[in-house]
Amino acid sequence: MSYKEIYEQWLNADLTPDLHEELLAMDEKTKEDAFYTYLEFGTAGQRGLLGAGTNRMNIYTVRLTTEGLARLMDSKGDAKKRGVAIAYDSRHFSKEFAMETATILADHGIPSYVYDSLRPTPALSFTIRELKTLTGVMITASHNPAPYNGYKVYGEDGGQMPPEDAAALTEYIRQIDDIFSITLGDTDKYIAEGMITIIGEDIDAKYLKNIETVTINHELINEYGRDLNIVYTPLHGTGEMLGRRALATAGFEKIAVVEEQAIPDPDFSTVKSPNPESQAAFAMSEELGRKVGADMLVATDPDADRIGVEVRLPDGSYQPLTGNQIGAVLAKYILEAHKTAGTLPANAAMAKSIVSTELVSHIAESYNVEMFNVLTGFKFIGEKIHAWETTGDHTYMFGFEESFGYLIKPFVRDKDAIQAMLLICEVAAYYRSLGKTLYDGIQDIYAEYGYFVEKTLSVTLEGSTGKEQIAEIMGKFRDNAPEKFDGLEILLTEDFKELTATSHSGKVEKLSTPPSDVLKYHLEDGSWIAVRPSGTEPKIKFYMAAVADTEEQAQSKIEHFEKEIKTFIA
Numbered sequence: 001m002s003y004k005e006i007y008e009q010w011l012n013a014d015l016t017p018d019l020h021e022e023l024l025a026m027d028e029k030t031k032e033d034a035f036y037t038y039l040e041f042g043t044a045g046q047r048g049l050l051g052a053g054t055n056r057m058n059i060y061t062v063r064l065t066t067e068g069l070a071r072l073m074d075s076k077g078d079a080k081k082r083g084v085a086i087a088y089d090s091r092h093f094s095k096e097f098a099m100e101t102a103t104i105l106a107d108h109g110i111p112s113y114v115y116d117s118l119r120p121t122p123a124l125s126f127t128i129r130e131l132k133t134l135t136g137v138m139i140t141a142s143h144n145p146a147p148y149n150g151y152k153v154y155g156e157d158g159g160q161m162p163p164e165d166a167a168a169l170t171e172y173i174r175q176i177d178d179i180f181s182i183t184l185g186d187t188d189k190y191i192a193e194g195m196i197t198i199i200g201e202d203i204d205a206k207y208l209k210n211i212e213t214v215t216i217n218h219e220l221i222n223e224y225g226r227d228l229n230i231v232y233t234p235l236h237g238t239g240e241m242l243g244r245r246a247l248a249t250a251g252f253e254k255i256a257v258v259e260e261q262a263i264p265d266p267d268f269s270t271v272k273s274p275n276p277e278s279q280a281a282f283a284m285s286e287e288l289g290r291k292v293g294a295d296m297l298v299a300t301d302p303d304a305d306r307i308g309v310e311v312r313l314p315d316g317s318y319q320p321l322t323g324n325q326i327g328a329v330l331a332k333y334i335l336e337a338h339k340t341a342g343t344l345p346a347n348a349a350m351a352k353s354i355v356s357t358e359l360v361s362h363i364a365e366s367y368n369v370e371m372f373n374v375l376t377g378f379k380f381i382g383e384k385i386h387a388w389e390t391t392g393d394h395t396y397m398f399g400f401e402e403s404f405g406y407l408i409k410p411f412v413r414d415k416d417a418i419q420a421m422l423l424i425c426e427v428a429a430y431y432r433s434l435g436k437t438l439y440d441g442i443q444d445i446y447a448e449y450g451y452f453v454e455k456t457l458s459v460t461l462e463g464s465t466g467k468e469q470i471a472e473i474m475g476k477f478r479d480n481a482p483e484k485f486d487g488l489e490i491l492l493t494e495d496f497k498e499l500t501a502t503s504h505s506g507k508v509e510k511l512s513t514p515p516s517d518v519l520k521y522h523l524e525d526g527s528w529i530a531v532r533p534s535g536t537e538p539k540i541k542f543y544m545a546a547v548a549d550t551e552e553q554a555q556s557k558i559e560h561f562e563k564e565i566k567t568f569i570a
């Protein structure tokens with residue numbers, strides 16, 4: 001069916017009045033974008049603009065996905081016994097979508113456990129493991145701007161669904177002919193009957209108990225963390241309650257919270273975008289930081305799985321750390337602490353995404369720890385942890401992504417900003433004990449391992465036209481890539497869609513990851529460039545990583561890479 005026909009179907013359906021009105025007001029371009037496709041499972045579940053349409057997040061598309069999920073679960077024997085854990089963030093319709101999800105599952109005789117109010121994504125991952133449910137659903141669009149929402153789906157290990165399971169789910173969804181045929185039972189009745197159980201405090205307490213195992217050196221925190229001056233912002237999202245409690249329990253007492261941003265707000269009124277990746281999200285934290293003389297600022301994104309950090313420099317300004325830098329100081333601290341304590345297992349291993357810094361691979365190597373590289377998406381790190389746990393081959397030490405995602409302890413199987421917040425504060429306390437800041441710590445790491453400087457360039461290209469433009473750019477790189485970057489020879493080109501690794505001499509080897517639309521160019525000096533469409537936002541991302549003997553040289557390479565990429569895609 002064409003998008004126009006599907007639009008007509010929706011127009012004639014008995015829609016909620018607001019969605020119906022939205023349909024009437026649509027121009028042709030909006031119609032096409034809203035109906036040309038169905039929401040897909042990307043890097044982190046389904047994510048899309050709120051509104052009317054098959055390519056939008058609304059009660060009908062949420063019902064459709066849940067109906068598919070229920071049918072998938074029906075096909076697995078013990079679904080009815082084990083059920084589903086459900087949580088949601090502070091966004092528009094998040095709670096409604098969560099309750100719709102629970103109700104449709106109940107229609108299938110599948111019990112669910114739904115949080116009484118907003119909770120972080122890592123808390124949901126923990127809950128799946130704690131309650132031993134078969135599946136989990138998190139309603140969130142993470143750090144995307146306010147007009148978005150999303151649906152993250154989890155497996156029984158607490159990790160986000162890997163591609164094969166997402167494909168199976170998509171198959172079940174496709175078998176549903178009529179999106180409007182999915183009717184719902186009575187939510188209140190299901191609650192009264194115990195098909196839907198409302199959960200809260202009990203599980204929070206268990207999560208917080210586990211959180212106590214994240215910090216390593218309690219004496220150090222007592223001595224140097226207690227009056228470490230920290231500003232924290234949950235950016236109007238879910239991090240506030242558990243984040244504040246976790247910090248206090250760990251012994252960090254000098255915490256100033258940006259109170260305006262502690263209020264859950266679906267419009268994220270005080271920030272343009274609630275993304276700790278961008279310095280703009282730190283504006284209010286910086287202001288409060290200057291007022292209270294904060295040593296560091298930490299921000300968690302709305303579903304509290306990402307963390308951003310800024311450090312006060314001697315001139316009083318705040319320096320944002322990149323996601324890679326945060327990963328590097330955390331990794332170094334964890335390995336050094338275990339080595340000193342004599343608790344570093346012989347089969348210790350770490351995991352990171354292929355677009356994250358190689359600096360951490362060098363750090364791992366220096367401790368004899370194996371580093372595993374996976375595709376973008378924390379689900380692939382979750383998958384590794386699960387495999388290692390099953391085979392006993394490796395002991396998980398740390399996992400991270402350059403996109404500000406970290407997991408320290410595997411009682412959660414997705415990135416966990418609350419864990420990361422505690423440990424980064426401990427690391428700051430450690431450097432404080434040496435009379436240094438976290439930023440100095442990063443400089444020390446560079447001095448030891450070499451200068452690794454990375455930058456991500458994201459180009460937003462929205463709608464169906466944007467999607468085509470992104471495909472064109474990927475095609476251009478694939479068919480006709482530049483021969484060199486900043487005069488540096490490409491030694492190896494990895495194409496994760498074709499699953500080929502082609503060397504300079506033309507020798508081709510097979511890659512063993514699942515297929516994914518990513519190209520990575522390895523340059524002669526160890527620098528690299530990668531390009532891929534985002535799986536969560538309408539963007540194409542260029543990852544540039546330079547290696548050099550000084551930070552200035554690395555920066556200069558990055559500038560050249562960026563200029564050349566911009567010219568190439570112009």
Ligand SMILES: O=P([O-])(O)O[C@H]1O[C@H](COP(=O)(O)O)[C@@H](O)[C@H](O)[C@H]1O
Nearest residue numbers: 043044142377378403534535536537
């Ligand atoms: O948005 P979040 O915090 O759920 O994070 C999600 O998106 C990030 C960016 O993905 P992409 O580059 O495809 O947009 C991924 O690195 C991450 O694993 C995923 O969970």
Ligand SMILES: [Mg+2]
Nearest residue numbers: 142143301305
């Ligand atoms: Mg997030």
